[in-house]
Amino acid sequence: MRSAGGERPIIASEVSGPGFFEIRSNRRFAGALFGPAGGPAAVRRLRQSLADLPVEARMFLDTPSSDAGRLLLRIQADDMMVRNMLALAAGVERAAWFDIWHDDTDPDAPTNIINSPTGLFEGTPQALGNPNALGSAFGRMAQVLGSATSVVRASISGTPDTYAYRITRKEKPALLVAWRRPQKRGDILAPATVTLPRSGIDCRTLTIDGSPLPAKCSSNSIRLALTEQPVIIGRL
Numbered sequence: 001m002r003s004a005g006g007e008r009p010i011i012a013s014e015v016s017g018p019g020f021f022e023i024r025s026n027r028r029f030a031g032a033l034f035g036p037a038g039g040p041a042a043v044r045r046l047r048q049s050l051a052d053l054p055v056e057a058r059m060f061l062d063t064p065s066s067d068a069g070r071l072l073l074r075i076q077a078d079d080m081m082v083r084n085m086l087a088l089a090a091g092v093e094r095a096a097w098f099d100i101w102h103d104d105t106d107p108d109a110p111t112n113i114i115n116s117p118t119g120l121f122e123g124t125p126q127a128l129g130n131p132n133a134l135g136s137a138f139g140r141m142a143q144v145l146g147s148a149t150s151v152v153r154a155s156i157s158g159t160p161d162t163y164a165y166r167i168t169r170k171e172k173p174a175l176l177v178a179w180r181r182p183q184k185r186g187d188i189l190a191p192a193t194v195t196l197p198r199s200g201i202d203c204r205t206l207t208i209d210g211s212p213l214p215a216k217c218s219s220n221s222i223r224l225a226l227t228e229q230p231v232i233i234g235r236l
Contacts, residue, residue, distance in 0.1 A: 012087050014098035017079050020114040023056045023185055033110040040108035047108075056186055060113050074209065074229070075186055076118065077137035078179070081208045081230040084141060085165055085177060089151040097138065101125050137208050143236045147172055154197055162194050162226060166201075175234035176201055182228045191225035198222040202235040 001007050020026050032042050046053065047061050059072035084095050102119025104112060120138050123129030131139060145151070147169045154164040154176065164178035178196055182189055203217035208230045215224040215233075222233060 009093045010091055012092045012095040015083060015087070015095045016098045016115075016118040017083065018075060018185060020057075020060050025054065026057050026060075029057065033113070038110060040106060040110070043108040043110055043113055059186075064117075071186065071188075073133055074188075076134055077208050078229055080134070080137060081141050081144075081177065082163075082179065084145055085151055085167075085230075088145060088148060089153060089165060101128060133209075136210065140206070140208060140210065140232065140236070144175055144177060144232055156194070156196060159192075159194050162196075164196050173235050174201055175232060175236075176222075177230050177232055178226060179230040180226045180228055187228065189227045191227050193223060193225050195221050195223045196233070198233060201233060204233065204235055206232045206236070208232070 021030065029046070032038065032046070043061070046057070050058055050062055053061070055068055055071065059068035059075075062068040064070070064073065080097075087095050097118075097120070099119055101121050101123070102117045104117065106112060118134065120131055120135030121128040122132055144167060148167050149170050150168045152166050152168075154166050156162050156164055159180075161180045162178065163181060164176055167175045167177065169175070176196060176198060178194070180189055180192065180194075197220060198217065199220050201222075203215060203222060205213040205215045205222075205224060207213055213224055213231055215222050217223075224231065224233075
């Protein structure tokens, strides 16, 4: 835009995920969900065969308290942090989440399944309640990125799957956010120890789901065991 002689704000709308069809192996269910025999009855048929479905499909169809449902929440929280940070690092100035409250009036509606339940609050649109688990993760992400003035990738040698970004914030201390990239969406990585630069950043750590993570700090580095789950380093 600059090279063309102008500059405008870049805004990303309806940011959320992952959706059902973002996972490639789930695309084989498109005909069943949206074909002539599709609709809520098709979703109910899939629910009746949960035990035979791969986890990447089951996590959208099973209950939130199931192992598959908890996996989806973890992936959603991780994805939320990573998507928004990469967007800001690429030049996006505003990102709008979809959606604040998730309408599950018809839990078997195919659109309800493919969009995945990404609402942040309990209650109703007229009377929002407390944040749900994803809403709490969103709150932590907002503390990290809400006042960001720059998001820049840090240089790390020897660990090509490790991503770390330094976030400079207006009138707040700088932060690092780091994670390791899995080979496939939904993979849970075993912890691997990495060393990150932390110049001017407090030796405090918190995963995006709110859990503290042990770390060893020196004057200019931090050593910790990373998985695919983003870790916030510094003082919120």
